[in-house]
Amino acid sequence: MNITTLKNWFANYKESSLSGRYIHGDHIAPLLDLLSAKIEIDQIGVSENNASIHLIKIGTGPKKLLFWSQMHGNESTSTKAIFDLLNLLTDSKNYITNEILKECTLFIIPILSPDGAKAYTRLNHNKVDLNRDAQELTQKESKVLHHLIKQIKPDYAFNLHGQRTIFSAGETNKSATVSFLSPAGDIERTVTMSRKIAMEIIARINTVLQECIPGQVGRYDDGFNINCIGDTLEYNRIPTILFEAGHYANDYDREITREYIFYSLITAIHYIAKNKITGQGYKDYFLIPENRKCFYDVIIRDVVLDGKSVDIAVQYTEELIENYVKFVPKIVKIEDLRKFYGHREIIGKKRTIRNEIVTVEIVPEIEMLKFYLDSELFSIELTKR
Structure with missing residues (x-):
């Protein structure tokens, strides 16, 4: 299975009814039907x-794989990729479908937090982070997942998330487009056999992704918190x-990242189906650079403010407005930012910001960050409706 094959599969099986960042139960209901x-x-x-929480079961194999997406309702990229994957796995004419489903049974919760998905928030209806509720189990959604885990006793678990645009793959100017983690099970972060097995699978995924996004795969921090699932x-x-769908250049709708999540899912599942995984290949996991927070969405460099030469960092906040996710710019830092990178950079050449003001202006169907360097107007166009 090579990159060309994966690209062709994604083109053929991409679920066209799902797009953008705002994905909730109403969007997937027709697909489930x-x-x-x-x-x-x-x-x-x-x-x-x-709101209903659904479980999809596919395959008859002895290896049991459990997946859940949108534990955080505003992290929807992997949900889109799950339905791309299902389009492939329900095509009996594709050779890989038979190879996977003969060896594996997949259990998939497409949206674990339907209330959070509808409200486009990290938290559930009661303002609880479900990924901090694995021990107390105070929420219905947490109990649903807990009971399912006890019932099926999965051999492998896939915890599907999304991460912010701030992350780089190491201390580099390359965005962490996809990140992975084999979570720790104790405060010492002991590399157990079960961790080694997960690490080997991640290392295999990384080998594939390096062919298409070299240097853009990160390793998430493995600090231990028993409250996390x-x-x-x-x-x-x-x-x-743990999957973290991150940022690719100019891909704020995460449609390009979606493709790489699809590649990652197929690679992992097929690797499990075709191999007895021992964990012996775990060491390559540690070759993946740890995530660092080296990015802002926009950096306006080398401008004069209050008589001082500074850089200005702008970060977008995601706001659900009339059923659209809008990316609203906020100034988050004004200082020397030479050690950071912007997904977009504007070079000020020591020009003065007029009136020392950076403002947001709403125009029909487009949001823009508008500011002046001396007499020259700069506009940062955001998401169109």
């Missing part, structure tokens, strides 16, 4: 606001792989 004619789909619980699973010695 269509898939229910081919595979097993059940409602396994409800959220704190009584991944850490709890590793504590119980279940090999767990």
Whole structure:
């Protein structure tokens, strides 16, 4: 399976009805209806606001793989990739479908936090972070996942998330487009056999991704927190792989990143299906650079403010406005930013910001950050509706 094959599959199986950042239960309901004619789909619980939580089951193999997406409702990239994957796995004419489904049974929760997804927030209806509720299990969504884990006893767990645009792959000017983590199961971050198995799978994924996004794969921090679901699973010695869908240049809708998540899912599942994974290949995991926070969305460099030469960092905040995710610019830092990078950089050449003001202006269908360097107007165009 090479990159050309993966590209062709993504082009053929991409679920065209899902796009952008705002994905919730109403978007996937028609897809679940269509898939229910081919595979097993059940409602396994409800959220704190009584929204349905579904489980998709596909395959008949002895290796049990559990996936859940949108534990944080505003992290939707992997949900799109899950449905791309399902389009592939329900095509019986594709050779890889039969290879995977003969060896594996996949259990998939496409949206664990339907309330958070609808509100486009990290938190659930009760303002609880479900990824900090793995021990106390105070929320219905947490209990649904906990009971499912106890019921199926997965051999592998896939915890699917998204990360902010601030992350770089190491201390470099390369964005961490996709990041991975084999979570720790104790404060000492012991490299157990179950961690080694997860690390070997991640190392295999990284080998594939380096062919298309070299230097843009990161390794997430493995600081231990037993309240997190991944850490709890590793504590119980279940090999767990955390995915973090990150930023690719000019891809704020995460449609390019979606493709690389699709590649990663296929690579991992096929590797599990075709191999007895021992963990012997775990060391290459540590060749992946750790994530660093080296990026801002925009850096305006070398401008004069209050008589001083400074750089200005602008970060977008994501706001749900009339069912669209809008990227609203906020000034987050004014200082010497030579050690940081901007996804977009504007060179001021020591010109003065007029009136010492950076403002946001709303115009029909477009949001812009507008500012003046001396008499020259600069506009940073944001997301069109």
